[in-house]
Amino acid sequence: MPSDVRIAPSILAADQLRLGEQIRSIECADYVHFDVMDGMFVPNLTFGPGLLAQVKATCGLPVDAHLMIREPDRRFQAYLDAGADILTFHYEAQLHAHRTVRAIKDGGALAGIALNPGTPVSVLESLIDELDMVLVMSVNPGFGGQSFIEGTYGKLRQVRRMAEEHGVSPMVEVDGGIGVANAEAVVRAGADVLVAGSAVFGAQDPAAAVGEMRAAGRRGLPGGR
Numbered sequence: 001m002p003s004d005v006r007i008a009p010s011i012l013a014a015d016q017l018r019l020g021e022q023i024r025s026i027e028c029a030d031y032v033h034f035d036v037m038d039g040m041f042v043p044n045l046t047f048g049p050g051l052l053a054q055v056k057a058t059c060g061l062p063v064d065a066h067l068m069i070r071e072p073d074r075r076f077q078a079y080l081d082a083g084a085d086i087l088t089f090h091y092e093a094q095l096h097a098h099r100t101v102r103a104i105k106d107g108g109a110l111a112g113i114a115l116n117p118g119t120p121v122s123v124l125e126s127l128i129d130e131l132d133m134v135l136v137m138s139v140n141p142g143f144g145g146q147s148f149i150e151g152t153y154g155k156l157r158q159v160r161r162m163a164e165e166h167g168v169s170p171m172v173e174v175d176g177g178i179g180v181a182n183a184e185a186v187v188r189a190g191a192d193v194l195v196a197g198s199a200v201f202g203a204q205d206p207a208a209a210v211g212e213m214r215a216a217g218r219r220g221l222p223g224g225r
């Protein structure tokens, strides 16, 4: 089980015209969550490797890049070159997940696989030994500000159970509809990295929102904290 809770604010929800300032406001967080959408794998279009490099240069936090793009195996290298520290792609988006995971790790980043709400955890059975992170989507990817899907709790428990059976301990990230109200419950179910967009950048004080979410999440750790 996880020993601490990490918070990854998603800059998708930040004011894009004040991005530098917004990122500096969450330097108390653990990662910057960088959502890449290509307008094909998901209907929305966001950021590319050029902005990722600028984010890296602006802030001291590791960048947690979430690729919601088709054919990530052909396109991940640009995000590695731009400085992604964690690089996660969608299981549903390509055919050679194992090879892509190995290639990301060979490139010097941590490798993660994301699962859409409609994709069962069982697809990770032959991959989990290789993974640094499993990203369980708690909304259908593409947009911020959606409601958390309750079935996510069961999937988080399944990921933890599978990891224990395999004797591995990847980070387990949950993304979509996360806030103070459900942080404790997702950690109790097995998550240890919480992505939050609107709950952080929609708050009056983003740094305080990060602190509150971390404190709420820690109450879900074994023994509470």
Ligand code: DX5
Pocket: 010, 012, 013, 033, 035, 066, 139, 140, 141, 142, 143, 144, 145, 146, 175, 176, 177, 178, 195, 196, 197, 198, 199
């Ligand atoms: C959704 C993205 C999320 C999104 C979360 O496709 O992957 O990272 O920014 O936003 P909230 O926290 O507002 O649900």
Ligand code: ZN
Pocket: 010, 033, 034, 035, 066, 175, 195
């Ligand atoms: Zn994301």
